[in-house]
Amino acid sequence: MKVATFNANSIRARLPIILDWLGREAPDLLFLQETKVQDVDFPDNPVEEAGYHAVFRGQKTYNGVAILSKSPLTDVETELPVQGIDEARFISGRMGTLHAVNVYVPQGFEVGSNKFQYKLQWLAHLLEHVAAHYEPSSPLLLAGDFNVALTDLDLYDPEGFRGEVGFHPDEQAILQQFFGWGLVDIFRRHVKEGNQYTFWDYRIPNGFKRNMGWRIDYILATAPLAERSRSVRIDREARAMEKPSDHTFLVAEFD
DNA sequence: ATGGTCGGCAACCGA
Numbered sequence: 001m002k003v004a005t006f007n008a009n010s011i012r013a014r015l016p017i018i019l020d021w022l023g024r025e026a027p028d029l030l031f032l033q034e035t036k037v038q039d040v041d042f043p044d045n046p047v048e049e050a051g052y053h054a055v056f057r058g059q060k061t062y063n064g065v066a067i068l069s070k071s072p073l074t075d076v077e078t079e080l081p082v083q084g085i086d087e088a089r090f091i092s093g094r095m096g097t098l099h100a101v102n103v104y105v106p107q108g109f110e111v112g113s114n115k116f117q118y119k120l121q122w123l124a125h126l127l128e129h130v131a132a133h134y135e136p137s138s139p140l141l142l143a144g145d146f147n148v149a150l151t152d153l154d155l156y157d158p159e160g161f162r163g164e165v166g167f168h169p170d171e172q173a174i175l176q177q178f179f180g181w182g183l184v185d186i187f188r189r190h191v192k193e194g195n196q197y198t199f200w201d202y203r204i205p206n207g208f209k210r211n212m213g214w215r216i217d218y219i220l221a222t223a224p225l226a227e228r229s230r231s232v233r234i235d236r237e238a239r240a241m242e243k244p245s246d247h248t249f250l251v252a253e254f255d
Numbered sequence: 256a257t258g259g260t261c262g263g264c265a266a267c268c269g270a
Contacts (some may be wrong), residue, residue, distance in 0.1 A: 009270080010262055032270085036263065061263055062270095107270055147270095201270080202260035246261075246270075 001250070001254045002027040005143040005217055006238075007104070011066065012036040014245055015043055017238060021249060022050045023237075028070050029095070033104035033145045035064030042066070059088040065102050065144070071095055080129060082122045089122070089253035098225075099134060103144040116165060119147070123174040127181070134222070136182025138154075142220040145199075145247065148175055153194030154215040157189045166216065184226035186219045186252045191232065198234055199247045208239055219252045226253040 004027045008014040011032060022030065030052075035042070037058045047054045047068060056066035057078035065088060067073060073093030082092035092101040103126060108119035124147075134140045148171040152158035161167040166185025180183065187196070204212050221229065232252045239248035 013262065034262095061268085109269085203270085205259055207260095243261095 001029075002251065003029045003031075003141060003143065003219060003254070004251040005031040005033070005102070005145075005219055005248050006066055006249045007033040007145045007217060007245060008032050009036070009245040009247065011037055012043060013043075013243065015046060015177075017241055017244065019234075021048050021238060022052060022068070025068075025249075025251065027068075027143070027251070028193055029100060030068040031100070031102040031143045032066040032068065033064070033102070035066050037064055055091060057091050063088040063104055065089060065091045065101050065104050066126055067091055067093060067100060069093075069095060073100065075239070079227050080122075080213045081126045082125065083118060083214060085118075090126070092142055097139055098139045099138070101130070101140070101142045103142070103146070105146045105148070107147050108171070111163065116168075119165075119230065120170055120174065121172070123148075127174060127177055130178070130183075136222050137224065138222060139225045140183075140222045141225065142178070142183060143218060143250075145217050146175065147216050148172060149216055150175060150212050154197075156195075156197070156212040156214070161166070164215065178220060182222050183220040184223065186226060186229050187224060187232045187234075187250065188213070189229060189232070196234055198250050200239065202246050208244075217247060217250050219250055221254075223251075225254060229253070230255055 057066035106119040109115035198217040200208040200213040235249040
C-alpha cells in the first residue's frame with residue numbers, strides 16, 4: 001500500500017501536477033491540503049478519469065482538504081470545530097479496517113498572536129479527537145500539513161527560527177503527545193539525516209535550489225501500520241516542475 | 256544585476 005500527502009496550494013492550479021503524479025505513482029491514498037476550492041467547484045471529473053475516488057471539504061479562498069483513493073472511503077467526517085470555528089481543515093474516512101485522517105493545521109501567524117493560540121488549541125483538540133475515536137492498537141493514518149518542525153534536523157535554520165512560529169516548544173510539545181499516544185513519524189522512522197524537507201517558502205529567493213526548507217508535512221501511523229512501513233520518500237521532482245506548490249509530496253509504502 | 260513569490264479573486268489576505 002502506497003500513501004502520500006501533498007499541500008497543493010490550490011488543487012485547480014496544481015491539477016496537472018497532481019494528475020501526472022497519480023499516473024506515475026499510483027498511490028492507494030493521496031491526502032491533499034489547501035485545495036482552496038468550494039465543494040461545488042471541486043474538479044472531481046478529472047480525478048475520476050484518473051481512476052480515483054475523492055472525498056473533500058472545501059471553503060471559499062482558504063484551506064480545504066481532500067482524500068483521493070483507489071477504493072472509496074466510507075464513514076467520512078469533515079468537522080472538527082475549535083473555538084466555535086469550523087474551517088475546512090479536517091477530513092477522515094475508513095478503507096476497510098484502515099482509518100485515515102487528513103489535516104491542515106493552522107499556520108499560526110506569529111507567536112503570541114490569537115492565531116497562534118488558535119493553532120495550539122486546534123492541535124490539542126485534534127489530539128483529543130484522535131484519542132477519543134481511535135485505538136493505538138488499530139491501523140490509523142494521520143497525515144497532512146502540521147505546520148510544525150520538530151527538531152534541529154527539520155528546518156534549514158534552527159538557530160534563526162528557534163522559538164518562532166512553526167518551531168516553538170509549545171507546538172512541538174503537542175506533537176510529542178501524538179507520539180506518546182501511539183503514533184509514529186514514518187519519515188523519521190526510516191531517515192535519520194537532516195536537510196530533508198517538504199516545504200520551501202516561495203518568498204525566499206531560490207529557496208528550493210538552496211534547499212532552505214522545512215519538514216512540516218507528516219505521515220503518522222499507529223504501531224501495527226508503522227511496523228509494516230517499508231520505505232519513505234520526499235519527491236523533490238514535483239517541487240522542481242513548472243508552477244510547483246510551495247510543498248511537495250511525502251510518500252510512504254507499507255507491506 | 257537598483258529586482259526579488261504564489262493563489263484566490265478582484266483589494267488585499269494568508270502562507
